Amino acid sequence: MNQAALHKLIASQKGEQSLEELFQLRLATNLTLIKDLFFSLYPEEHYSETFEKLLKKLPKLFKTRPEILKQQDIARLEKGNWYQSEKLVGTQLYVDQFSKDLNGLVEKLPYFEDLGINFLHLMPLTTRPKGENDGGYAVNSYDKIDKKYGTQKDFEKLTKQLREKEIYVMLDFVVNHTSNEYPWAKKAMAGNKKYQEYYYTYTDRKIPDEFEKNLPEIFPQTAPGNYTFVPEMNKWVMTCFNSYQWDLNYTNPEVFLEMLANLVNLANLGVDVVRFDALAFLWKKMGTISQNLPEAHMLTSLFRMCLQVIAPGTILLAEAIVAPTNIIKYFGENSRTGNECELAYNASLMALLWNAIATKETLLLHKSITNIPQKPKDGTWINYIRCHDDIGLGLDDRFIHEMGWNPQEHRKFLLNYYCQKLAWSPAKGMLFMYNSKTGDGRITGSAASLLGLEKALEENDIALIDEAVAKIIMLHGIILAFGGIPLIYAGDEIATLNDYSFLKNKNKKEDSRWVNRPYHDWDVVSNLKSKATPQSKVFFTLKKLIALRKQLSVFADANNLFLHQTNNKHILVFERKKGENDGVLVICNFNTTAEVIDGSFLAKLGYLKNQEFNDLITAKKTKLNSGFLEIEPYQLLWVRKMG
Numbered sequence: 122m123n124q125a126a127l128h129k130l131i132a133s134q135k136g137e138q139s140l141e142e143l144f145q146l147r148l149a150t151n152l153t154l155i156k157d158l159f160f161s162l163y164p165e166e167h168y169s170e171t172f173e174k175l176l177k178k179l180p181k182l183f184k185t186r187p188e189i190l191k192q193q194d195i196a197r198l199e200k201g202n203w204y205q206s207e208k209l210v211g212t213q214l215y216v217d218q219f220s221k222d223l224n225g226l227v228e229k230l231p232y233f234e235d236l237g238i239n240f241l242h243l244m245p246l247t248t249r250p251k252g253e254n255d256g257g258y259a260v261n262s263y264d265k266i267d268k269k270y271g272t273q274k275d276f277e278k279l280t281k282q283l284r285e286k287e288i289y290v291m292l293d294f295v296v297n298h299t300s301n302e303y304p305w306a307k308k309a310m311a312g313n314k315k316y317q318e319y320y321y322t323y324t325d326r327k328i329p330d331e332f333e334k335n336l337p338e339i340f341p342q343t344a345p346g347n348y349t350f351v352p353e354m355n356k357w358v359m360t361c362f363n364s365y366q367w368d369l370n371y372t373n374p375e376v377f378l379e380m381l382a383n384l385v386n387l388a389n390l391g392v393d394v395v396r397f398d399a400l401a402f403l404w405k406k407m408g409t410i411s412q413n414l415p416e417a418h419m420l421t422s423l424f425r426m427c428l429q430v431i432a433p434g435t436i437l438l439a440e441a442i443v444a445p446t447n448i449i450k451y452f453g454e455n456s457r458t459g460n461e462c463e464l465a466y467n468a469s470l471m472a473l474l475w476n477a478i479a480t481k482e483t484l485l486l487h488k489s490i491t492n493i494p495q496k497p498k499d500g501t502w503i504n505y506i507r508c509h510d511d512i513g514l515g516l517d518d519r520f521i522h523e524m525g526w527n528p529q530e531h532r533k534f535l536l537n538y539y540c541q542k543l544a545w546s547p548a549k550g551m552l553f554m555y556n557s558k559t560g561d562g563r564i565t566g567s568a569a570s571l572l573g574l575e576k577a578l579e580e581n582d583i584a585l586i587d588e589a590v591a592k593i594i595m596l597h598g599i600i601l602a603f604g605g606i607p608l609i610y611a612g613d614e615i616a617t618l619n620d621y622s623f624l625k626n627k628n629k630k631e632d633s634r635w636v637n638r639p640y641h642d643w644d645v646v647s648n649l650k651s652k653a654t655p656q657s658k659v660f661f662t663l664k665k666l667i668a669l670r671k672q673l674s675v676f677a678d679a680n681n682l683f684l685h686q687t688n689n690k691h692i693l694v695f696e697r698k699k700g701e702n703d704g705v706l707v708i709c710n711f712n713t714t715a716e717v718i719d720g721s722f723l724a725k726l727g728y729l730k731n732q733e734f735n736d737l738i739t740a741k742k743t744k745l746n747s748g749f750l751e752i753e754p755y756q757l758l759w760v761r762k763m764g
Contacts, residue, residue, distance in 0.1 A: 123459030123499055124151055124426065125198075128433050132198035140191045144183050147430045154460065155430075158423040162416060163374045171374045175427075178378060182385045183431045190391065193284070194434035204394070204436060204463055204606065205501045207676035209289070210667050211240030213508055214611035215256075216270050219641045223271040223279050230286065232646070236614060236660075237667035240606060241283070242291040242396065244509060246270050250302050250365060253628050256509065256638070258293070258398060259300035259366045263383035264390060273390070280391030291394035291438065294387055296380065296424075297402045298366040301351075305379075306367050310353035319376050320367045321359035321405065323348075328407070329357050335410050336361070341556045343631050361402055361411075371403055371420055381427055388428065388435040394464065395428075396438045397421065400451070413447045422453060422461045438464040438503060442513055445469040445493045452500035459499040467502035467605060469493065472515045474506060474596055475564070478572065479538040479548075481712045483693040488520045491684055501678045502605030506596045507571075509610065511553040511563035511634055512539075529560055539564045539571055547573030547585060549619060551633040565633045569593060569616040574655060578618075588713070590616070590655045591755035594662050595709050598738075598757040601663075601670050602697065602707045604678040609663070610637075615645050616659040669737055669759065675699040685726070687718045692752065694718075696726065704728075705737070706760040710752040718752070720745040723760070730763040737761050 131146050138146070159172050186194075197203060212233065220226040223246075233241070245257030248267045253259075266273050283290050299306055308316040323329055329348040336347045339362050348357045349364040359368040369376050387395060404416035425437055439451035439462040448468060453461030473486040496502070514535055518528040537543050539550040540562075550566030569575065572592040577585035593616055600607040623635030649657045670676050675697045685694040691712035698704040706728050710716050723729040733742045734750070737759040752758065 123453075123497075124154065124429060125202075125433070125459070125463075125499060128429065129198045129201060132195050140188075140195070141183075143195065144180070144430065147433065148179060151426045151430050154456075155423065155426045157456075158419050158426065159374075161419050162371075162377075162423070168374055171378070175378060175381075178381070179427060179430055182382060185385065186389055186432055187391075190389065190432065190434065194432060197434035202463075202499055202501075205678040207674055208671050209240050209606045210237055210601070210670065211242060211289075211291075211503075211606055211608040212236075212238045212611050212614070213242040213244070213505075213608055214641070215244045215509070215638060216246065218638060219611050222269070223266075223275040227279055227282055230282065230288070233288065234286065236664050237671065238609075239286075239288045240291070240394075240608070241288060242394075242608065245293050245295070246276065250300050253363070253365065254300065255363055255366060256632075256634070258295055259298075259302075259363065260295045261300050261302045263294070264386040276390055284391065289393040290391070291396055292387060292390075292392045293396045293398050293440075294384055295398045296369075296384075297399040298360075298362060298368045301365045301367055303367075309358075310351060312354060315375075317354065317356070318373050319370055319379075321370050322351075322354070322356045323358075324356055326357060329359070331407050332359075332405070332411070335408060337410055337412075338556065340554055341558075342554055359405065362399070368402070368405070370405075371416075372405075377420070377423070381424065384424060384428060385431055388432045392435060394436055394438055396440055397424075397462065398440050400439055400462075401441045401443050401447070413441070413443055413450070418450060418454070418457065418461060421451070422457045425461055436463040438462060438466070440466060442466065442468045442510075442515065444515060445489065445517065449494050449496055452497045459497045463500055464503055464606070465496075465500065466508075467504045467603070468513070468515055470502075470600075470603065471505055471507065472513065474599065475512055475539070475571075476514075476516060476535065477693070477711045478592065478596075479535055479546075482690045483709075483711055484690050485516070485520055485524055486693060487684055487686065488523065489517055492517075492520070495680060498680055502603070503608050504600040504603045504605045505608040505610070506600060507568050507610055507613070507637065508608070509634065509638055511565050512571075513563050514561075532562075533560060536562050536564065539566065547576050547589065549573075549575045551619075551636050553633045565636050567617055567619050567637045567639060568596070568610070568613040569655075569659075570619040570637075572596070574616055575618045578655075586655055588755060590658050591753075591757075593659050594666075595755045595757040597663055598666055598759070599693070599707065599709060601666050602676060602705065602759060603695070604680070604682040604697070607670075612639050612641055614660055614663050615642065615649070615656045617642060617645075666738070666759075673697075673705060673737075675703055675705050685722075687722060689716055689718055691716050692718060702727075702762065704762040706758075706762075708750075708752060708756075708758040708760065710754060710756050713754050715754060716752050717749045720748045720750055723750065727762050728760045733763075735761040735763055 248261040305316045344363045349360040401412045404414045405411040521528040538546045539548045540552040549570045553563040553565045555562035574589035619636045620639035623629040629635045683696045693709045732745045
């Protein structure tokens with residue numbers, strides 16, 4: 122039983138206890154874990170007084186939480202793992218790209234309701250540098266809304282309406298770094314020693330050079346190295362991402378105390394899910410790559426245990442785009458099992474789906490997923506086919522070898538396939554942060570352009586247009602049925618193509634990720650019903666799939682996903698089961714030609730009766746052909762267990 126389950130038990134037996142008394146009970150329940158985590162990071166012999174400051178800080182932070190959110194916290198606890206529901210379907214967007222500002226977003230809420238979206242990831246809304254700011258991930262504030270989006274009152278108005286409509290909202294907490302314009306950084310540049318210790322600052326290159334021996338480069342083309350010289354304070358500062366993003370020094374416990382207050386302030390705006398940005402980088406240690414260190418996990422868990430005491434209705438998402446065996450650890454291990462992050466990005470599934478599209482084979486996908494340890498029962502995935510960022514090729518070299526492929530050459534093939542280096546490829550993506558020293562690179566592009574729609578429209582090839590549409594629907598159908606919360610990037614539901622306008626913007630032109638951050642095309646939306654277009658087909662099919670998902674309790678995440686092998690390398694089959702008599706079998710063909718599987722496979726699993734199967738998407742019973750199931754190119758089937 123994890124701490125959240127204990128808090129649920131406390132809430133269910135609350136009787137006449139006040140919100141303050143329930144807070145005290147949660148604090149008592151979590152106190153031992155908080156103490157152990159704190160002193161694991163900050164030795165008791167040196168930091169006992171700092172721990173006392175933390176204990177005094179927790180009730181003060183609780184008092185800042187709005188009453189309506191305190192009530193919501195208790196309701197969420199009583200409800201249990203609300204985030205594992207089949208009813209949740211999300212979208213991710215930049216507010217200014219989607220609706221200009223927060224008031225505009227309020228006006229667009231009916232669009233989400235029509236599509237079936239009830240979970241919004243709004244990209245960074247707080248103040249940031251005016252020039253380059255890494256898409257808002259260089260923060261000048263953690264809770265002050267940038268005036269281009271509106272005011273704090275505008276945001277609170279939005280979250281009030283979202284609560285009324287039962288739509289959840291997720292915001293980012295840029296936990297690893299601040300901008301160089303953040304108040305702490307300004308004070309550090311002015312010579313304040315206290316705030317210089319909030320970052321990793323050095324008077325010479327001796328220690329930075331030692332760190333550099335092991336630290337990888339995140340942005341080798343635009344921000345090589347991991348340190349920036351700051352003439353204002355005549356020191357080097359660690360900047361693992363960009364020169365204007367200063368890494369926070371969490372070996373200083375004062376930084377944790379301050380950031381905990383920032384986290385609570387963000388949650389108090391009415392945020393349901395907090396996305397912990399770049400949490401794999403939180404702890405730095407010389408002689409390591411300073412990613413995924415045990416201390417980073419302990420620090421994340423410490424944040425979680427404290428937030429759970431103050432705001433138990435707000436949960437954490439791990440933004441850890443790392444190797445599959447490392448991703449799973451962000452749900453918590455050993456004593457932290459179920460006590461770290463409730464949600465994590467399923468980056469492995471994303472990369473494997475794009476690999477399957479390029480190779481037309483599913484064997485690597487199957488092999489990789491079956492070798493990932495099962496997540497804790499209280500955690501769930503965010504499943505997505507792409508996000509605002511690039512698509513990294515986080516594939517396991519061991520499994521690539523087992524496929525008979527050379528890992529380096531295979532990654533080169535994938536980059537060439539998606540980044541317009543192969544004339545026969547239908548994809549129109551761009552290369553991001555190619556490192557000539559290692560051969561590593563990443564892929565950018567909208568889902569529709571990467572899946573061939575842009576090229577097909579340019580060539581006016583009807584067959585290729587239909588194929589691209591089928592690919593878009595199939596990949597979204599997979600994430601809608603896979604265990605977790607499906608997250609669709611805004612615009613992908615209307616098959617939006619690449620946006621090349623960033624090339625004319627001096628603050629964006631060096632960052633090809635902007636190609637897949639298009640403005641929402643409301644002209645397309647207004648014509649969806651009146652025109653038989655690829656955009657219409659994608660929109661209305663996804664709308665139908667979303668509605669279907671919400672009707673099927675088997676899609677609630679209860680670690681009830683089972684992969685099946687069909688002996689056909691082009692076919693992906695997985696099953697969602699709820700007991701012996703309730704299940705949905707998801708079948709997909711990644712090949713450009715039709716494929717068949719033996720009907721006895723469906724019969725054995727209980728999905729065939731009198732040579733017929735029940736296809737939920739077409740709402741028809743379909744008869745097999747000579748005992749075989751034929752699956753069209755890029756066809757998606759959701760087959761319901763026959764009663």
